[in-house]
Amino acid sequence: MTKPAFHAYPTREALAEALSAGVAAVLAGAIATRGSATLAVSGGSTPKLFLEHLARAEIDWAQVEIMLVDERWVPETSDRSNHAMVRRHLMNGPASAAHLLPFYTGHETPDAAIEELELRYCRLTRPFDAVILGMGSDGHTASFFPGADNLDALLRSDGNDAVAAVRAPGANEPRITLTLPLLVDARLLALHIEGEEKRAVYERALSGDDASQMPVRAVLRAPRPQPINVFWAP
Structure with missing residues (x-):
């Protein structure tokens, strides 16, 4: 395993500034090289400040x-929608010109949307230029939850599927997620965590190798030409 590059910042504001600057540089480089760029971001509350800084790049x-x-398999009108959160915090100012690709299709279940979503995501240029992951206190990242009904398939490094539906005890509703191979081959792969509790979870993840208990381990241990970058602030 290539040891992750750990970047500690004194404040969450400083972390957001540094991470947004790094991501913007990678995206600008991709645009200069091939005329386009791809970015995958995480939901929840942690990324909001980072997204607001990135929007001004x-x-x-x-x-x-x-x-x-x-x-989460909910419409954008739901307060649980990650898509709505990203639209509010990132799609402003200069970044409003970007194209935000939705997951939710209106199908009753994420399983029913898999074929449509596979076509949507398989057409994207790989590897992604930047992928920014979060991590839960249970050691999940993306929708790779401990106890997920298909966790082994989600964490296969040689899988061919771009997306997968997920149901897990730690998720309040069915979910849809990009798969491990699609995430870990990103040119810039970052894990964004904040607070002492998350740092302790991260340290535990580094000290073991059972990804069924802490799925983030599959990301941290994935072979990559460049190490994953971990951004942390108290």
């Missing part, structure tokens, strides 16, 4: 395709 956002790492 002066890059050619019209050439950027943004997607979620995972999503």
